[in-house]
Amino acid sequence: MKLELGKIPIHDVKFDSESRIEGNTLYLNQEELISHLMVDENIKSITIDVARPGDKTRIMPVKDVIEPRVKVSGKGQVFPGTLSKVETVGQGRTNVLKGMAVVTTGKIVGFQEGIIDMSGPGADYTPFSKLVNLVVVCEPVEGIDQHTHEKTVRIAGLRAAAYLGNLAKDIEAEEIETYETYTVKESMEKFPDLPRVAYVLMLQTQGLLHDTYVYGVDMKHSLPTIIYPTELMDGAIISGNCVSACDKNTTYHHLNNPVVEDLFKKHGKELNFVAVVITNENVYLDDKERSSDWTSKLVEFLDVDGVIISQEGFGNPDTDLIMNCKKIEAKGIKTVIITDEYAGRDGASQSLADADESANAVVTAGNANMVIELPPMDKVIGYQEVADVIAGGFAGSLKPDGSITAELQVIVGATNELGFNKLSAR
Amino acid sequence: MVKEIERAGIPVVHICTVVPISQTVGANRIVPAIAIPHPLGDPSQPADKEKEIRRKLIDKALQALSTEISEQTVFE
Amino acid sequence: MSKIRVVHYINQFFGQIGGEEKADHKPEAREGFVGPGMAFQASFKDKAEIVGTVICGDSYFNENIEAETEELLTMIETFKPDLFIAGPAFNAGRYGMACGSIAATVKEKLGIPALTGMYVENPGVDSFKSKVHIVSTKDSAAGMRDAIKKMAPLALKLALGEPIGSPEEEGYIPTGIRVNFFEEKRGSERAVEMLLKKLKGEEFTTEYPMPDFDRVDPSPAIKDITKATIALVTSGGIVPKGNPDRIESSSASKYAKYDIEGIDDLTAEEYETAHGGYDPVYANKDADRVLPVDVLREFGKEGKIGKLHRYFYTTTGNGTSVANAKKFAAAIAKELVSDGVDAVILTST
Numbered sequence: 131m132k133l134e135l136g137k138i139p140i141h142d143v144k145f146d147s148e149s150r151i152e153g154n155t156l157y158l159n160q161e162e163l164i165s166h167l168m169v170d171e172n173i174k175s176i177t178i179d180v181a182r183p184g185d186k187t188r189i190m191p192v193k194d195v196i197e198p199r200v201k202v203s204g205k206g207q208v209f210p211g212t213l214s215k216v217e218t219v220g221q222g223r224t225n226v227l228k229g230m231a232v233v234t235t236g237k238i239v240g241f242q243e244g245i246i247d248m249s250g251p252g253a254d255y256t257p258f259s260k261l262v263n264l265v266v267v268c269e270p271v272e273g274i275d276q277h278t279h280e281k282t283v284r285i286a287g288l289r290a291a292a293y294l295g296n297l298a299k300d301i302e303a304e305e306i307e308t309y310e311t312y313t314v315k316e317s318m319e320k321f322p323d324l325p326r327v328a329y330v331l332m333l334q335t336q337g338l339l340h341d342t343y344v345y346g347v348d349m350k351h352s353l354p355t356i357i358y359p360t361e362l363m364d365g366a367i368i369s370g371n372c373v374s375a376c377d378k379n380t381t382y383h384h385l386n387n388p389v390v391e392d393l394f395k396k397h398g399k400e401l402n403f404v405a406v407v408i409t410n411e412n413v414y415l416d417d418k419e420r421s422s423d424w425t426s427k428l429v430e431f432l433d434v435d436g437v438i439i440s441q442e443g444f445g446n447p448d449t450d451l452i453m454n455c456k457k458i459e460a461k462g463i464k465t466v467i468i469t470d471e472y473a474g475r476d477g478a479s480q481s482l483a484d485a486d487e488s489a490n491a492v493v494t495a496g497n498a499n500m501v502i503e504l505p506p507m508d509k510v511i512g513y514q515e516v517a518d519v520i521a522g523g524f525a526g527s528l529k530p531d532g533s534i535t536a537e538l539q540v541i542v543g544a545t546n547e548l549g550f551n552k553l554s555a556r
Numbered sequence: 557m558v559k560e561i562e563r564a565g566i567p568v569v570h571i572c573t574v575v576p577i578s579q580t581v582g583a584n585r586i587v588p589a590i591a592i593p594h595p596l597g598d599p600s601q602p603a604d605k606e607k608e609i610r611r612k613l614i615d616k617a618l619q620a621l622s623t624e625i626s627e628q629t630v631f632e
Numbered sequence: 633m634s635k636i637r638v639v640h641y642i643n644q645f646f647g648q649i650g651g652e653e654k655a656d657h658k659p660e661a662r663e664g665f666v667g668p669g670m671a672f673q674a675s676f677k678d679k680a681e682i683v684g685t686v687i688c689g690d691s692y693f694n695e696n697i698e699a700e701t702e703e704l705l706t707m708i709e710t711f712k713p714d715l716f717i718a719g720p721a722f723n724a725g726r727y728g729m730a731c732g733s734i735a736a737t738v739k740e741k742l743g744i745p746a747l748t749g750m751y752v753e754n755p756g757v758d759s760f761k762s763k764v765h766i767v768s769t770k771d772s773a774a775g776m777r778d779a780i781k782k783m784a785p786l787a788l789k790l791a792l793g794e795p796i797g798s799p800e801e802e803g804y805i806p807t808g809i810r811v812n813f814f815e816e817k818r819g820s821e822r823a824v825e826m827l828l829k830k831l832k833g834e835e836f837t838t839e840y841p842m843p844d845f846d847r848v849d850p851s852p853a854i855k856d857i858t859k860a861t862i863a864l865v866t867s868g869g870i871v872p873k874g875n876p877d878r879i880e881s882s883s884a885s886k887y888a889k890y891d892i893e894g895i896d897d898l899t900a901e902e903y904e905t906a907h908g909g910y911d912p913v914y915a916n917k918d919a920d921r922v923l924p925v926d927v928l929r930e931f932g933k934e935g936k937i938g939k940l941h942r943y944f945y946t947t948t949g950n951g952t953s954v955a956n957a958k959k960f961a962a963a964i965a966k967e968l969v970s971d972g973v974d975a976v977i978l979t980s981t
Contacts (some may be wrong), residue, residue: 240908240912241881241882241908242908276913277913325828325831327827336592336593336910336911337593337910337911337913340910340911373909374882374908374951388818388819388820388821389820389823389824391820392818392820392821392823392824393824395824396824396828400828401824401828401831413573413591413592413593413910414573414590414591414592415573415574415575415576415588418574418576435831436827436828436830436831437827438820438823438824438827440823444951445909445949445950445951446573446574446577446592446909448577449574449576449577452576453576464827464830464831465827466823466826466827466830468819468820468823469840471810471840472883472951472952472953473810473953474953474954474955474956475883475953476809476955477809477810477811478762478808478809478810478953478955479953479954479955479956480843480954481810481840481843482840482843483577483580483581484576484577484580485580485842485843486842487842489842490838490842491826491827491830491836491838492838492839492840492841492842493819493822493823493826493839494819494839494840495819496812497810497811497812498951499883499951499953500812518878519881520881520908521881521882521883521908521909521950521951522882522883522951523880523881524878524880524883524885525878525880537882537883537951538812539882539883539951546819547819548819548820549818549819549820549821549822549823550818550819550820551818551819552814552815552816552817552818552819553812553813553814553815553819554812554813554814554815554819554822554839555810555811555812555813555839555840556798556799556806556810556811556813556839557865557867557949557957557958557960557961557964557978558961558978559847559848559958559961560957560958560961560962560964560965561865561961561964561965561968561976561978562848562850562851563848563962563965564962564965564966564968564969565851565969566851566965566968566969566973566974566975566976567850567851567852567853567854567974567975567976568851568975568976568977568978569975569976569977569978570978570979570980571977571978571979571980572979572980572981573980573981574980578980582847582848584848584849584850584851585850589979589980592910592981593910593911593912593913593914593915593981594914594915594921594922595868595921595922595979595980595981596920596921596922596923596924596927596979597914597918597920597921597922599914599917599921606921607926607927610920610921610924610926610927611927611930611931613924614924614927614928614931614977615936617977618857618931618936618937621853621854621857621860621862621975621977622853622854622855622857623853624852624853625850625853626850627850628850
């Protein structure tokens with residue numbers, strides 16, 4: 131399966147009477163976008179704002195971050211099964227608006243929402259401070275339950291991203307990057323001497339604000355399965371706003387999965403990137419055993435030599451991670467796992483809830499308990515007062531002057547376990 | 557937490573879903589629970605059935621507390 | 633910029649007072665450098681100056697640890713140092729304990745950087761490696777030159793507040809403290825490189841070595857459970873509605889204790905969960921699903937247990953450090969023991 135990504139750099143977003151892309155600027159008719167989103171009867175109001183790198187702006191509580199994309203050619207549309215019809219994506223050409231994102235915020239749904247600071251010390255820890263963010267503030271109608279609230283905002287974000295992506299449908303991208311995965315037999319013939327490598331992508335699936343959707347399927351109801359890496363690039367996997375802000379994989383992360391990108395960089399040169407295996411992190415022990423059995427079976431079946439396993443979240447998913455690692459290593463397949471740490475504010479505690487000696491190759495994305503001071507910002511998009519209750523905050527996190535003292539946990543993407551960042555710990 | 561209480565000489569039974577974590581961190585008496593968000597309940601069951609499930613789990617926990625052990629034991 | 637003011641601590645032997653027979657030498661302070669301080673001074677060039685040296689006998693210090701630490705601290709403080717160096721102590725046990733103790737105390741109380749050096753098997757290493765940087769040295773004074781070569785530059789870095797590299801780069805013994813830093817490459821790239829090395833059978837360094845978890849022997853069983861007082865403890869974050877003590881949804885800094893005298897059932901109107909790590913809908917509808925007060929009350933009435941303890945203890949296990957969990961549990965255990973509780977049911981989500 132082969133996909134071309136046409137990259138269209140966006141340097142700024144401006145409001146105008148007609149939505150369009152000219153050069154590196156995206157012009158937006160915000161009334162048009164708002165009415166496009168208001169089709170959902172569960173939405174009471176939508177407001178739109180723009181936050182640029184370096185602005186003294188704080189966005190919180192952030193639910194999801196999404197990169198606008200559009201299918202130019204090839205089957206299907208972006209976000210299949212959730213926003214568009216179910217049809218296999220991942221081939222042909224897709225245009226990407228690089229350098230910008232849609233960020234959804236609004237009244238808090240659950241503890242697992244986070245902060246994006248566009249400048250100051252907090253900005254160093256989130257990759258989204260480097261993007262021009264179109265912020266969609268989405269308020270639900272009164273009286274809807276948490277699950278509906280979450281879904282409403284999730285879909286509104288995807289819809290906004292698709293609307294913006296659509297503006298780039300007919301643009302000829304200057305920079306085009308090609309990604310190709312071969313079938314099992316083809317790749318064996320093409321690269322007989324290269325080590326075969328698979329990527330086990332663990333997805334959070336633990337209920338409200340902990341779900342991930344694959345072609346519209348709530349992944350907790352699926353057994354582990356195989357997916358082409360390019361399917362991710364067309365939005366086959368989207369975030370249900372999983373877990374603590376720091377180590378949730380937003381939809382942006384799924385679209386730009388760094389393990390996929392870095393494996394592709396060595397694909398056909400130093401290794402043969404065979405497939406992505408997706409698995410879940412469920413709340414029942416039987417599911418954990420079954421899914422990790424299945425994962426190890428699949429990579430054995432693919433006859434790979436090595437596997438990279440990435441986690442999402444922490445705590446009981448540490449067990450899923452260790453089970454996957456242990457069972458795959460037991461089959462004689464080498465693993466590297468990517469995780470993050472909860473070593474306490476002083477860094478002196480054990481970092482993971484589970485451990486096994488077979489996990490001898492670990493990449494860490496840093497200690498999420500580290501305390502950080504976020505100075506006051508001139509502008510807050512959303513609700514700052516939730517600082518005390520989101521995961522990583524504590525009573526008194528928000529000071530009267532608008533500064534926030536909290537754990538790194540509160541920052542969106544800070545200790546991402548796909549290895550999106552440079553942060554580490556030792 | 558289990559270990560610190562046990563260290564003080566009080567027997568503890570740990571009712572938890574993720575038995576491997578409990579084993580790794582070193583609980584001695586372990587009773588497997590239903591699911592993470594509802595360890596001692598099952599919302600898919602009618603109320604009386606759910607109560608019965610909970611009673612059975614607690615019965616098992618009491619049995620665990622009454623059983624002499626020399627090493628980590630999971631009371632299935 | 634003015635020179636960094638350094639105070640150096642050494643024992644009676646390196647202070648050229650005497651060997652074991654002088655190990656009870658009382659603390660004294662001298663201006664300038666003494667003994668190995670000369671080599672340190674040479675290494676510092678004009679960046680730093682040893683303004684004072686404090687000397688104490690190894691036995692004297694170890695027999696009077698608390699009082700001596702205080703006295704030495706006062707002596708050190710009068711030199712108004714910017715940096716403190718102790719030793720190196722090589723494999724001398726009492727000297728190592730003294731160096732570690734005084735360096736850790738200076739760092740904490742005077743708020744200035746401190747550094748010491750020891751052989752990796754010195755008992756001072758285990759006691760103090762998490763509190764102060766300890767440079768790894770050889771096991772005898774024959775390794776003095778080598779030790780100073782590593783200690784002097786690290787000491788200057790600490791004093792200037794420069795970023796400290798990894799234990800391998802800087803030559804100190806791993807502190808066991810996890811510290812965040814920015815790598816040159818992103819995590820995914822490091823993972824791919826690590827996997828390629830592992831596949832080729834080349835050496836690689838894991839970024840997080842797996843921990844050893846300690847074990848506790850099982851307590852004896854309850855002889856007669858129908859007479860036992862049983863307490864409920866949970867890490868599932870069950871709290872009275874509104875979370876009055878504001879237990880954090882993640883990384884809890886506290887636990888709470890609530891009276892359940894006369895309560896037969898945890899209702900949705902009265903109780904909820906503060907835990908941010910799982911879907912709260914089920915626990916909020918019926919908290920007995922996490923903290924089974926209803927069934928234990930019934931069992932109490934039916935005579936299956938002696939009684940349910942009057943209080944339950946709760947915290948959120950989500951992202952809460954092991955150290956905090958330990959601390960809470962130790963405090964809880966103390967109360968349970970003094971309240972005469974016989975057994976505990978601990979529920980986790």
